[in-house]
Amino acid sequence: MWKKMTAMVTGLAVVASLSACGANGGADNGASNPNPAGGSGSGKKITLNYWTDDRHDQQYIQTLVDQFNQTNGGIEVKLNVLSDNYNQSIDIAFAGNQAPDILRVKSGNFLDFQKKGYLAPIGDYLNADSAMKQKFAGTLIEGANQIDGKIYSLPNTGQTLRLVYNKDLFAKAGIQNPPATLQEMVDAAKKITAAGKAEGAYGFALNFKSPLGAMQRSVREILSLSGYQGLGFDIKTGKFDFGPTSQVIQAFKQMYDDKSMLPGVETLDIDPLRAQFAAGKIGMYLSFATEPGVYKDQFPTKVNWAGALPPTIDGKVNGTSEIVSAGTWLGISNNSQNKDAAWKFLQFMYADNVLTTYHEKGFGIAVVPSIAAKAKKPDMPGMDGFLVTKYDSLWPVSPTVTPEGANYGDAFMKYMMTGGDLSKVVSDLNTRYNAALDKAVQAGSVKVKPDPSFDPLKLQGK
Template sequence: MIIESSIEKYGWNKKREVLKMDTLDPKVNSVANRKPARKIIKLFSWLLLISMIIEAPAFGLNSTIKLTIWTHQRHMADLIKELMNDFNHTIGRQKGIKLSMRVLGDDSWPMFHQAQKAGNGPDLYSSGYITKYPDNFEAGAQTWFDDFPDFRRWKAQWPSWYWVEGMTTYQGHVYSIPAQVFNSRLIYNRDLFRAAGLDPTHPPRSYQALKDAAQRISKLGHGQYYGFAYCGAESWPMEWMPSQWAEANGESAYWDWKQGRWAMEGYSRIFQLLLDLKKEGSMFPGTEVLTNDALRAQFAEGKIGMYMGEFWDVGVFNAQFPAKCDWGIGPIPTYDGKFHGKPRAMILSGMWNINGQSQHKLEAWEVVKWFNQYEVRALMYERGKCIDPDPIVVEKYVKHQPKVRGFEAFANTLDQDYLATYPILPGWKSPKDNPCTVFRNVLIYGGDIRGELNKLDRDWNRQLDAYYQKNLAIKRGWNIYPHFDRMTGKMGMPLIKPNFNVSSK
């Protein structure tokens, strides 16, 4: 019977034995032998058993902890889902953990804030996701790993260079490992190059050559396709493509590593190029409202000749928006076609942040450890979803090279970039305007882009001075690299090394 099997399953035989007639007091037995008494005791026995079965989940018997994961890494969402299924059927099944995933857009931070306020945010979310909190830890949106029981053993397996303040540690507390590198390149449509009489094996190297190619493609398209496109509706690209392309011109953009200050005027040349393309009729319409996803969807359909690409686009055109055109990847063009220095490739932590609000942090920690394994990281590399900064991943764990279109053009040219991450500014709150909003305003209303960026530069650095004055424990020298060489890409050592000791609990 089902009830009897439930008794065996949950080990309730002994509990039921207290109701056996031969365990009762003799005087009670004599009463119990009477028919009505036997019926009452039997009925009570069944009611007690049914109650215990109903209450079983409350005692944690045969229960599963369900964890929610939010990711903005849409270029690898298919593989993440596959890996989550592997986790659920292996260690997840062993430890009673089940993962579910939600895919987000880049500017979905208001949704994240609302979920946090309501107390129903995700248990984990993707590293690099922009929450818009000045400090994720102070906001309760992230927790470090130091306090987990096996943290010390876990940390000992990684090389010492993993621990970089502001990238993998927060005031010395470990919250991640370095696991992702993203560089920028020109992505272009070879089919449209051929149609316009351009050499599909030689993408433009100078701004003038780019404008000429974009104009030829746009004229040929007659409103059906255009030479160039840019996602002007969003502000997250600030530290990504425009600044990386600006740095290829030999100019500091986003952050000036030698001076340790914001470098907003450095965007001038690249934004002027975009304004020129718009003026010449070579830009895909609606730049000011065009999101990155919308741009990539149009490129996949063959409607765009060129745009500023990032490594994650490899996954996009192979999975998220499978490209219907013959597409290629070229070096970042410069204003005169000459080499002026290496652009920045962003090195980021990965893969998951543990939400400080999660009620299941120990279970979330199991997820972090599983995804951080060399074997899992090697699989992500093999599938062309991730460039791992640790050379041992490729040297020892990768079994075969990725056969994913576009991967090699980014991964095998990483020596053309220098590796860096965000400046160490815990609690920094950015001014309302940024280079992307300034560009958007000039695009719509007109104006002097260089003059506006110069003003923005002064505003951001005035606020930076106030930030340092208010936060005396944070040293300006942490973000100054006096020997940084843009031509070779060597950062050197900071003027002052951050004085936090990485936790070794």
């Protein structure tokens, strides 16, 4: 599967490539003398700080960290799990010279972290470990985990996105199947609320405390399955166009106006949302393949729930649901004074037994070919609905830009809450995002090539 994904991504015309910046010059390593064995050789204990925003796998990762600490006497790793404002916390840490040694890297922050010089290239370390180099040889993708040939992270799993729904609440409302269209989703949310409101159950919710995050775990998948790039970028024209996005936002606004959303959704974060779903108070929401692990370990539930493909705008599947965070997992801080030791920890974390167990426990879908070939199907309630189908694939890498003013998550959230002229919201977003894109292209930090022949239907089965 990964070879097909690699060929598809590298062959597509839209590539967002950010120029490398940092203190390492042209060397493709994070230290002047890469030593995969790790450690400084002085006998002094080395402490490594490892930051992540993943909560669904926290218990397993902590177990691995404890195991590493017990078997590598000269190195101690300290795990720090941040639930809110992870990217902002990383920015503050680097600005204050308090950056962690090891970072969780995702598709949504990789290009930004690399551009800001946060990540140390690991190519020389990988070249010194022939077995590891061979294992990941087919998984290195420009714009996904390497920039200008410099490698900054390696993959573990990818995340499919699904509609997560409470079967019991659906049945109580007389709904037999998950919604296939936006209108069906709006109608289902209204019926579930009418049937369950007396017991405090509502039809729909999202983590609108972080509007952009909420959009990226929901609108994104509805659009990509409908045949549109999920982050507002038009691959055919090489420009941003939030017109398709507005159709999904209109449906969200209707659910909000119908009072079909959980009260207080405006300030709801993802973990409180999950707790409410586990308690049977939410009929449906959209999220990643992390959810089965969440409801097994973090918020154990007796709710009869499942995952299903998201609805599309009109019921037609004109594209695929995007597999996200498939190219990266862990990275070494460019500011770390202990890069050799950090690489030793990465070697431990990227070992076959760790990656295989990660998949089999249901924390993500394995994308490393040798792991995917031997790993067993995850034995976890709800995981069947998140497994890769012909309607899941990677999409071309979308350019990352920072517009002046509100981002599209905040702008659409404001419209949902207060109303207004949606066409003007779209026009304003298109103007500001394309101005930022033009500026980035002129500065050489982003490369964009329109692909008028792009056909999202051809992604199916890749």
